Amino acid sequence: MASxxxxxxxxxxxxxxxxxxxxxxxxxxxFVVFVGPSGCGKSTLLRIxxxxxxISSGDLYIGDTRVNGVQAAQRDIAMVFQDYALYPHMxxxxxxxxxxxxxxxxxxxxxxxxxxxAALLHIEPYLDRxxxxxxxxxxxxxxxxxxIVRNPKAFLFDEPLSNLDAKLxxxxxxxIKALSQELKxxxxxxxxxxxxxxxxxDRIVVLQSGTIQQYDTPEAVYERPANQFVAGFIGSPAMxxxxxxxxxxxxxxxxxxxxxxxxxxxxxxxxxAGSAVLGVRPEHxxxxxxxxxxxxxxxxxxxxxxxxxxxxxxLAGGSAIARVxxxxxxxxxxxxxxxxxxxxxxLFDAANGQVVQ
Amino acid sequence: MNGAANTDRWIRWLNTVQxxxxxxxxxxxxxxMVLSSFKPSFEVTxxxxxxxxxxxxxxxxxxxxxTPFLSYALNSLIVTVGSTALGLLFGIxxxxxVSWTRITWPAILTLAARMAPGTxxxxxxxxxFRQIGMIGSYTALILSHAVITLPIVIWVLLPSxxxxxxxxxxAAQVDxxxxxRILWRIAMPLVASGIAVSAILAFVxxxxxxxxxxxxxxxxxxxxxxxxxxxxxxxxxxxxxxMAAATLIALPPLVLAALVQRWLVSGLTLGAVKG
Numbered sequence: 001m002a003s004x005x006x007x008x009x010x011x012x013x014x015x016x017x018x019x020x021x022x023x024x025x026x027x028x029x030x031f032v033v034f035v036g037p038s039g040c041g042k043s044t045l046l047r048i049x050x051x052x053x054x055i056s057s058g059d060l061y062i063g064d065t066r067v068n069g070v071q072a073a074q075r076d077i078a079m080v081f082q083d084y085a086l087y088p089h090m091x092x093x094x095x096x097x098x099x100x101x102x103x104x105x106x107x108x109x110x111x112x113x114x115x116x117x118a119a120l121l122h123i124e125p126y127l128d129r130x131x132x133x134x135x136x137x138x139x140x141x142x143x144x145x146x147x148i149v150r151n152p153k154a155f156l157f158d159e160p161l162s163n164l165d166a167k168l169x170x171x172x173x174x175x176i177k178a179l180s181q182e183l184k185x186x187x188x189x190x191x192x193x194x195x196x197x198x199x200x201x202d203r204i205v206v207l208q209s210g211t212i213q214q215y216d217t218p219e220a221v222y223e224r225p226a227n228q229f230v231a232g233f234i235g236s237p238a239m240x241x242x243x244x245x246x247x248x249x250x251x252x253x254x255x256x257x258x259x260x261x262x263x264x265x266x267x268x269x270x271x272x273a274g275s276a277v278l279g280v281r282p283e284h285x286x287x288x289x290x291x292x293x294x295x296x297x298x299x300x301x302x303x304x305x306x307x308x309x310x311x312x313x314x315l316a317g318g319s320a321i322a323r324v325x326x327x328x329x330x331x332x333x334x335x336x337x338x339x340x341x342x343x344x345x346x347l348f349d350a351a352n353g354q355v356v357q
Numbered sequence: 358m359n360g361a362a363n364t365d366r367w368i369r370w371l372n373t374v375q376x377x378x379x380x381x382x383x384x385x386x387x388x389x390m391v392l393s394s395f396k397p398s399f400e401v402t403x404x405x406x407x408x409x410x411x412x413x414x415x416x417x418x419x420x421x422x423x424t425p426f427l428s429y430a431l432n433s434l435i436v437t438v439g440s441t442a443l444g445l446l447f448g449i450x451x452x453x454x455v456s457w458t459r460i461t462w463p464a465i466l467t468l469a470a471r472m473a474p475g476t477x478x479x480x481x482x483x484x485x486f487r488q489i490g491m492i493g494s495y496t497a498l499i500l501s502h503a504v505i506t507l508p509i510v511i512w513v514l515l516p517s518x519x520x521x522x523x524x525x526x527x528a529a530q531v532d533x534x535x536x537x538r539i540l541w542r543i544a545m546p547l548v549a550s551g552i553a554v555s556a557i558l559a560f561v562x563x564x565x566x567x568x569x570x571x572x573x574x575x576x577x578x579x580x581x582x583x584x585x586x587x588x589x590x591x592x593x594x595x596x597x598x599x600m601a602a603a604t605l606i607a608l609p610p611l612v613l614a615a616l617v618q619r620w621l622v623s624g625l626t627l628g629a630v631k632g
Contacts, residue, residue, distance in 0.1 A: 052527050072530040079531045085524035089546040098542075099532035146532075 002063035002153040002186060003028045004049060009058035011044055011210070018044050019210035021058070031180045031187045035197040036207035037233070042190045043158055045207070049188060050156050051075045062153055078147035079156040082163065084139045086131040086146070092118075093127040096145050110149075117148040120179070137168045144176070154186040161196060173199060194234050198222065206230045228353035231279050231346055237310065240282065240320040243350060245275035253316040258295055263342035269356050270347060276356045279346035282310065285322040285338040294339035299330055311336070387607070393600035401596040416601035423598070424584060426605070433580040434609075435495050437564045440502030444559045447503075448510025449552065453540050455511070456518035457526070464511050471508035475568040478504060483572055493575030501569040506559035513558060517551030518544060553617050561610040581606050 004026040011019040019041045026032045034042040047053040048060065051072030060067050067075055078099075086095050093114055100110045118124045121141040131139055140160060147155055157176070161169045177200045180187050191197055197204050198218045206213040206221060206229075214226040225231035231239045243254040251260045251270050260278065262270065270276055288294045300319075301312035309326045312319060313336075322338055324330060347356040393401045395412040420426055455464045482501055483492070491497040521544060529539045545552065570583040585606065588599040 050527075050531055052530065072527070073533045073535060075531075077531065079528070081524045081528060083522060083524050085522060085528035087525065087529070087543060098529075102533040102538070146528075150532075 003030075003061075004154060004186060004188070005059075005061040006045075006049075007059040007061070009045075009048070009060065010056045011041070011048060011053065012056040017210070019048075022210065022212060024205065024212065024215065026186060026188065028186055029184050031177075031189070031200060031202045032205060033189045033191060033197040033201035033203075034205045034207060035191055035194055035233070036213075038192060040207040041210035042192075042205075042207050044210075046079075046156050046158055046188060046190045049154075050077060050079050076150075076152050077154045077156055078150045078152040079158065080140075080143045080147050080160045082159040084131075084143040084160075084163075086139060086142055088131050091128055091130060092123065092134070092142050092145075095131070095142055096127075096149050099146070099150050113149045113151075114145075117145045120148065120182075121145050121175075136163055137172070140164060140172060144179070148179070148183070152185070154188065155183075157187070157189040159190055159192070161191070161193075176200060195236065198234070204234075206233060208233075224355075225279075225346065226355060228277060228279065228348040231348065235281055237282050237321045237323075239279045239346070240315075240322075241348075242278045242280070242316045242318070242320070243275070244270060244278040246271045246273075251278075253295075255316040258316070260295060261293055261339055262345060265343070266345045266347055273347070273349070273356045275350060277348040277350050277353075278340075279348060280340045281344065282321040283308075283323040284341045284344035285324070286341050287324055287328060288337050288339045291337055294337035296335055296337050299332055299334045299336060302330055302332055390600050390603050390607070393596065394604040396597065396600075398595070398597040401600065416597035417605075419595070419598045420601045420605075424587070424602075426581075426584075426602075429579055429581045429584040430605075432495075432574070432578050433564060433582070433606075436498040436502055436570070436578075436580055437560055439495065439499035440506045440563045441556055441559045443499060443503045444506025444510045444563075445552065445556060448507050448555065448559075449514060449545065450540060451507075452511045452514035453518050453544055456515060457536070464515060467508040467511055470504060475566075479568065479572055482569075486573060492573060493578050495578055497573050498570060498578060498580070501573055502563045502566060505562050505566055509559045509562060510555040513555035514548060514551050517548040521547050557610070557614055557617060560613060564606070564610055 004024075006022055006024040009019060009022045009024075010017065022045070034045060036042050044053060048055055049062075051067065051070060051074075055068055062075060062077065087098065090098065096114045096117060097110045100113065105113075114127070115124070118127055121144060123138060123141045123145060126134055126138055126142070131142065134142065140163075143160065160176075161172055164172060173196055176189075180200070189196070189200060198221075201218055203216060204218055204221050205215045208229050214221055214230045216224075216226075221230060221234050225234060225239075228241065232241070242260070244251050244260055245254050247257075251262050251267060252258060253260060254275065262278075266278075270278075286294075295315065297313040297315055297320075299311045299313055303310040303312070304326060306326070308323045309328070309330060311322050311324055311330050313322070314320070324336075328336075330336060348354065349356055389406070392408075392410075394416050395414070396407070396410050397413050397415060400407055400410050451463065451467075455461055478501070482497075486492050486494075486497045525543060525547075526539055529543045534542065565582060567582045567586070570580040571586065574580060574583060581602070585599060585602040588595045588602065
């Protein structure tokens with residue numbers, strides 16, 4: 001068990017810089033999720049921590065040890081790969097015991113640890129099988145078991161749920177979270193799925209183009225996104241964005257000029273800035289009967305989800321989504337009045353995407 | 358529906374015809390060789406060739422009576438097994454290194470050496486081995502035949518190593534394996550069928566290679582294939598004995614291939630990754 005410290009890390013492939021000057025501190029026992037779109041550098045960063053990619057410049061510490069030049073084999077970390085990477089010629093038992101055997105662990109202890117991990121992951125009946133005789137979900141558990149038996153300084157997960165079907169993914173996600181609470185080991189998990197990030201992480205690192213956009217708790221990332229990229233990436237459906245400006249005594253949509261009712265704090269900031277991008281999450285629209293207190297929109301599409309209903313509408317030259325109570329029974333073509341909830345709106349600088357203070 | 362079924366039947370029939378033609382073309386010389394080895398000497402060169410004849414072991418008796426056949430066979434075995442082992446010893450790590458590092462020029466270099474005619478090597482080797490007093494030694498023959506076996510091993514194994522998902526090697530690294538241990542414990546078991554194929558091919562090519570043995574061997578180390586050349590004389594050729602020798606020479610590679618047939622079935626890596 002150990003902390004992970006990344007200081008001024010740069011990763012280049014030839015002339016192409018994938019990660020420019022990144023700093024990150026992961027505390028001991030912490031569950032940190034790297035999330036971001038494809039090509040943002042999250043897997044590269046994880047592979048650098050694992051020792052599978054060299055560092056171009058900067059420092060990497062695992063615990064108190066600088067591990068820049070330390071081989072993966074000597075870092076004492078365990079990793080679960082996206083494609084599981086089980087040893088096809090070995091039985092499940094041997095897959096799990098291999099790392100311990102390499103370290104010269106006594107046979108009795110290897111056996112005890114493999115059986116304990118197998119019990120934890122419910123894979124005891126498959127210990128004598130080869131990987132090809134297992135289903136995708138079972139292979140995924142074996143890959144986790146191979147990591148658990150090690151009792152390493154840190155666990156690294158490289159999108160391990162992406163090959164599972166939706167139901168199994170939800171189940172394994174919960175199991176990994178429970179496991180992290182039981183094992184109390186530093187865990188770094190890479191995913192492009194923001195729901196996985198939100199549900200599992202103690203803290204989330206949102207990455208774009210190799211740069212950390214925000215590093216905070218899931219609640220903070222959701223409630224107080226640092227910039228428009230984070231605001232748009234975290235949350236499903238994504239946050240709606242409308243260019244707005246302050247005109248006379250109130251806020252209006254830049255396109256169309258419709259008045260937008262804003263709470264006092266947001267209105268004050270917009271008044272100072274003059275213009276900005278207003279961010280409203282679909283779940284932060286309230287339906288109102290008072291036309292003067294909201295924005296009237298025509299429903300273009302209805303998506304009933306059971307617990308909620310999503311309505312799609314066109315506003316300010318773009319498409320937007322609101323999450324409403326299914327009891328409203330909205331229909332395509334209905335006119336509905338929506339009001340951004342007080343204290344739930346966000347303002348971003350149109351030029352650089354940063355939060356307007 | 359009927360038309361489609363007819364087309365399918367025609368395609369199947371044409372496939373069978375093609376296979377039969379290919380089989381006949383490939384097997385005809387071998388069948389001719391084996392049949393000739395059992396024919397009385399006057400019938401071996403008869404034209405048109407006779408298909409019905411009284412089989413005789415006369416040619417085999419002649420072969421063992423006039424030549425130290427077993428001794429030549431032993432020489433062939435020593436040189437072939439030695440050069441195949443040498444090819445595997447260096448070829449397996451070389452192929453793995455090329456696959457691991459993605460640096461391909463060493464593999465291309467060995468292939469270029471294999472593509473060059475054997476006579477190109479012969480003169481410098483003859484001079485070199487004579488200077489160090491190794492002409493006629495098993496070592497000289499084994500080393501020279503490694504030029505044949507090494508590229509075969511490398512080029513047969515390279516795609517097999519490349520086919521192993523990179524993440525399997527990376528998982529082994531994270532588990533604590535050194536590169537040599539990855540080769541020994543992970544990569545080699547996964548390419549076992551490829552190793553078997555490369556070993557058989559190396560064995561066959563080395564066993565049948567004539568030129569180096571002709572020049573670099575002496576009476577004590579002469580291989581079967583070089584010894585069989587003795588039956589071709591300036592005045593007359595003993596075709597019957599030559600066919601008997603050729604039949605016996607062809608036997609070991611065939612037996613070997615039959616024995617390791619199950620290794621030739623690939624698919625060991627199935628289930629390595631997601632699925």
